Amino acid sequence: MSAAAAPVPQPPPAYEDQERVRRELEQTWAQPPGLWHWLRSVDHKSIAKRYIVTAFIFFVLAGLEAATMRAQLARPENTVLGPDAYNQFFTMHGLTMMFLFAVPIMEAMGLYFVPLMIGARNVAFPRLNAYGYWVYLCGGIFLYLMFFMNTGPDVGWFGYVPLSGPEFSPGKRADVYAQAITFTEIASLVGSVELIVTIFKNRAPGMTLNRMPLFVWAMLVQAFMILFAMPWVATATQFLAMDRLMATHFFNPAEGGDALLWQHLFWFFGHPEVYIIFIPALGFVSSIIGTFTRRPVFGYPVMVLSMIATGFLGFGLWVHHMFATGLPQLGESFFTGASMMIAIPSGIQIFCWIATIWSGRPRFTVPFLFVLGFVVLFIIGGFTGVMIASVPFDQQVHDSYFIVAHFHYVLIGGAVFPLFGAFYYWFPKVTGRMLSERLGRWNFWLFFIGMNVTFFPMHQLGFEGMPRRVYTYLPETGWGDLNLLATIGAVTIATSMLIFVINVVRSYRVGLPAGDDPWGGETLEWATTSPPPHYNFEYPPVVESRSPLWDTTGEMPVVTGLRTDVRDTLVTTLLDAEPDSKHRHPNPSIWPLLSAIATTILFVTLIFTPWGAVIGTPLFLLALLGWGWPRGRDKREQQLVESEA
């Protein structure tokens, strides 16, 4: 450690002093009850919980859309949904799952647990964090309001031009698509900057980069991927909106524009998007496997390098979504090779986990079951991924139900199963109560069986030639039986989700008390109470190994010297996490919400008129001014800390 923070042996604080410290911290970091304070909150745990609950509601909505589509397809020539409604349903399902559920909930898990795992009191920019959530919420509400008014997007989550262009999509549905994406991109980008800076600068003293938990590494890689991937789709959708509103010609071939440009821009984001969703799941899996085998995950350096490699390679695959567009053969061959190559780091991680389980003492709790389910399902999805990386095979099954089967195995198996494992694993930390194991097992097995019954037959449907995105089919095709089977599987999944919701509601009220560390975890989040206090830790912990809770017996080493009467946090150095400076965190504020409302006014009015910029931009700038202008409590606290000198 640096000279400035050289260890100063001190006697342990007297009991009454500890009580005083705790009382002062409670008072300083408190979020008082009431709507006004709730709207002003900047506590990372409070914001992350809102993200998680909101994203789960969107997950349920997207699931209901999927169930309605499955009802429509259960038999030939069904009439549950007409073609127009069906187009909106599959678009909303994809958009919701990708932009309103998967990415936000993965980031939210990071925003909740990363500060706890690295021993920090909050994220680096708490107000920005709140702003990100409010923008996301406004975007989601806007999208669903438009959907309920029959103006939901109907051009697929990929929004290909020319279909989504002004000529073939009159009305506002495609504009809603473009702008809804902009909302969610802003929220994702804000979250990614939060995570990167928090991980780089707020780690507990002693938590060098090579002592960071694998989950934190996963969130760091994901955040960097968001940083470089999301601007592509945000820019592409702005180009699309301008083509529609202001008669620009980015995608209009008649005036020198290019329809394939859209596909390049979209998939340069779209493929990394898969890994943006999947890499945090790798972090969940590592956390769960480590805890429930009671040993550190095998091959830590290889695991980290594999995640980083996945992050880089994820940007080199986008063209495999475009094999059917007639690209040069050399390019196709390159992207086939790159697509197959990404199986290598994924395979390495699978082998490391198997080695961990092999050499550990596995406990088959519900979180661990979900991880085992992940291994099975993700391997199936990975295999079909390697198959469609091959151009000749891809040409045969392109746009068929084989692809639907493949990516649902990858996304549900690769991301949603670990996510549910993470829910069961961390629910006790968030709420202080255990989820029921018995209901959890029902939840797992029904989900696992339902998932396979729904999506495995789709491989065969693809081979039989059933195309994606058709609202019905004729009896003569012979696709009816497998479609009915898939619908039965969907009902099974819905049942498993209902059991999960019952489990959460029931356990939240009457679940067994969890205690601080019910599973015997190795990382710092288990060192604080369940649920954690607003300030997370009374004193910043000091980390001496990769498994601080397993390797440090007895009292936790901590750092003293932060103020308790202002929101003081510790800033450490990037590589070695040496204490470097103190930082006063901002207090709760209403301005992030007001700024999000100004952003919403800007984006929504821009759908109808370019003058929206003239109305919305000054409002947004005013909100930023209010946000940054020093006042009241902030000023008083600043005077307090300056009196230190």
Place this chain on the structure above:
Amino acid sequence: MRGTRAVADVRHLPRTVFGNRSLMWWGTMGYIMIEGTTLFICAVTYFYLSRNFATWPPQHIYRPGLVIPTIQVGVMLLSIIPMRWVDRATRRMDLATVRTGLLICSALILAMCVLRFYEFRALQVRWDTSAYGSAAWAVVFSHTTLLVLEAAETLTITALIFGDQVEERDLSGVSDNALYWYFLTGVWVPLYIAVFLSPYFM
């Protein structure tokens, strides 16, 4: 919760730090990476679309004017000098120099905004004329949004710094704003070459 034992004391650590020791510096870097990627995408689009035309600019469209855009590049590059002056003064806590420097920079960024208005005219094409016009406008417009935001931020900071309750950390904020200034002005050089000069060579 476990008992604790103190192994280090941090009460003597500084509160105001500069450069990559500051949280806001890293936040600004994140913003720079996002905006840098966005500008890169606009430039990629510009060159990607140029492949669809036999000549660039397309026939019957004038090449962009060079006088105003070249003055703009010059002003932007020169503005780095006073901003660097301000940046260094913040680290010495030299408030008088910071105030003077920020006044100069405020005047310069307002001049850049005015010049930008004439730069759009210098493109000599409308956004809806053809894909060429759309792409050229996209590059310049994207940079303009950043320019306007930076102008708003610089003017606000200048107003704050002339207040009577300037705090140490405000000066660290000025230094982080300088980092963004370097990005904003520096990144315009390749974009200027792409939009205004490259049509003379393609």
